[in-house]
Amino acid sequence: MPESQTTPALWINLFQSHDQPGLPLRERVCAALRGAIRRGELGQGARLPATRVLAADLAISRVTAEAAYAQLEAEGYVTRRVGHGTVVSIASPGWQAPARVAQAAATLSRRGAAIVGTGGCRDPLVPRAFCAGSPDLRAFPVETWRQITARQLRSQGEALMGYGDPQGYAPLREAIAGYLAQSRGVRCDAGQVVVLTSSQQALQLLAMLLLDPGDAVHIEEPGYVGARNAFASAGARLLPAAVDAEGMAVPARAARLTYLTPSHQYPTGATLGLARRLALLEAAQRDGGWIVEDDYDSEFRYDARPLPAMQGLDRHGRVIYLGTFSKVLFPSLRLAYAVLPPALVEPAVKARTVMDGHSAQLAQAVTAEFIAHGHFARHLRQMRLLYASRRALLLERLGAAGMDWMTPLPGAGGLQLAVRLPAGSEAALTRQAAARGIATPSLSALYMGERRQDGWLLGFAALQNEEIIGAVEALAALRPDA
Numbered sequence: 001m002p003e004s005q006t007t008p009a010l011w012i013n014l015f016q017s018h019d020q021p022g023l024p025l026r027e028r029v030c031a032a033l034r035g036a037i038r039r040g041e042l043g044q045g046a047r048l049p050a051t052r053v054l055a056a057d058l059a060i061s062r063v064t065a066e067a068a069y070a071q072l073e074a075e076g077y078v079t080r081r082v083g084h085g086t087v088v089s090i091a092s093p094g095w096q097a098p099a100r101v102a103q104a105a106a107t108l109s110r111r112g113a114a115i116v117g118t119g120g121c122r123d124p125l126v127p128r129a130f131c132a133g134s135p136d137l138r139a140f141p142v143e144t145w146r147q148i149t150a151r152q153l154r155s156q157g158e159a160l161m162g163y164g165d166p167q168g169y170a171p172l173r174e175a176i177a178g179y180l181a182q183s184r185g186v187r188c189d190a191g192q193v194v195v196l197t198s199s200q201q202a203l204q205l206l207a208m209l210l211l212d213p214g215d216a217v218h219i220e221e222p223g224y225v226g227a228r229n230a231f232a233s234a235g236a237r238l239l240p241a242a243v244d245a246e247g248m249a250v251p252a253r254a255a256r257l258t259y260l261t262p263s264h265q266y267p268t269g270a271t272l273g274l275a276r277r278l279a280l281l282e283a284a285q286r287d288g289g290w291i292v293e294d295d296y297d298s299e300f301r302y303d304a305r306p307l308p309a310m311q312g313l314d315r316h317g318r319v320i321y322l323g324t325f326s327k328v329l330f331p332s333l334r335l336a337y338a339v340l341p342p343a344l345v346e347p348a349v350k351a352r353t354v355m356d357g358h359s360a361q362l363a364q365a366v367t368a369e370f371i372a373h374g375h376f377a378r379h380l381r382q383m384r385l386l387y388a389s390r391r392a393l394l395l396e397r398l399g400a401a402g403m404d405w406m407t408p409l410p411g412a413g414g415l416q417l418a419v420r421l422p423a424g425s426e427a428a429l430t431r432q433a434a435a436r437g438i439a440t441p442s443l444s445a446l447y448m449g450e451r452r453q454d455g456w457l458l459g460f461a462a463l464q465n466e467e468i469i470g471a472v473e474a475l476a477a478l479r480p481d482a
């Protein structure tokens with residue numbers, strides 16, 4: 001059959017009236033023809049005009065017409081053979097793109113349902129009074145970071161753009177091992193360090209690797225919701241252990257894993273005493289359990305040096321030590337690390353490749369240089385002083401405002417201050433504070449059981465002095481008995 005010598009008026013209309021004039025010409029031709037085929041206006045076997053004819057009739061270039069036909073052929077709408085021209089190859093009478101796609105119900109696996117059932121947790125996008133847990137990003141040495149980034153890109157740009165070692169960029173692992181040995185008493189070499197995106201990823205990875213559904217896990221009460229979520233989503237049986245002024249009480253029962261924040265208990269700020277540390281290590285060795293030591297913010301002790309990490313006391317390789325750069329550098333960096341007993345390194349690295357491969361190489365290289373050239377130590381020193389002064393100001397203003405209904409807990413460091421509130425008052429006070437634009441993260445939400453106490457976590461580190469003063473004034477106007 002000879003090719004059509006003219007383009008049907010219908011197509012010319014379709015092409016001209018096609019309602020996406022912003023699209024490239026080739027796409028408009030394709031869209032017009034696809035539409036005609038789907039609606040059955042062009043049936044199977046129909047022959048399209050030669051590209052020369054189409055180009056002339058639509059006033060487009062022949063190259064564009066050729067490209068449109070080639071695209072439709074690649075999509076399976078037409079076939080093209082020398083001597084036979086271009087022919088519609090599918091029959092789809094009356095097929096229309098649905099106006100609305102029906103939404104299928106989300107049927108989740110049991111594991112998926114357990115993950116979603118935790119409720120997840122989100123951090124505030126923009127720090128404001130008194131959101132908890134954010135460092136002061138306004139005080140970050142952005143210019144130094146920019147210079148190091150430019151230098152790293154110049155000196156090893158291509159190498160940093162490829163896939164990286166799933167265990168982590170070697171110079172960063174060296175820098176982390178050196179820092180931990182010197183400042184936290186952690187005994188490790190770079191071969192035991194695995195670089196991850198966050199403590200949260202570390203917790204999820206450990207839950208996947210070490211826990212079966214029903215396994216017992218000791219967690220602090222009150223404690224970190226991120227850890228609770230990771231273990232609960234693996235189907236673990238969570239056993240809350242009371243926390244007092246000396247940190248987590250040593251549980252009597254055995255568990256497969258014990259999660260704790262011994263240097264600076266989250267959220268009370270208590271330090272775990274030496275006797276309890278030794279007892280927990282002993283119990284882990286006896287029961288074949290793991291201890292996960294989350295050392296998330298011990299750098300921010302303002303009165304004295306923090307106790308060295310529990311990991312340094314471990315003689316049997318039962319402690320997994322976690323640290324994060326979210327607080328000491330900035331959260332969106334997405335870099336954290338686990339120091340693993342040697343036998344767990346290979347399983348963890350394999351599991352990491354199943355999750356997401358590795359952390360961003362450029363960020364790791366910049367962080368490694370930032371540490372190696374002394375910027376990290378300097379930044380920490382400066383932030384420790386800054387946050388200590390903000391904490392002192394917050395305590396002083398809370399005291400001066402005569403809010404006898406609020407009791408600050410003594411914990412000596414961190415980025416937020418835990419305060420207790422009269423029993424039963426947290427929800428109403430939180431609503432009153434929110435009405436004045438003040439966020440007051442819940443303390444009671446960090447409990448799982450009957451020990452629940454009302455209170456708040458007042459994040460102060462990211463706030464400048466006048467912001468602290470203004471926010472305390474707003475709190476002073478609240479009425480616990482309203």
Ligand SMILES: Cc1ncc(COP(=O)(O)O)c(C=O)c1O
Pocket residue numbers: 133197198199200201224226261266294296324325326331335336
């Ligand atoms: C106890 C504890 N661990 C870890 C983290 C967060 O670390 P990442 O951002 O690396 O998940 C937080 C954040 O608030 C925390 O409170």
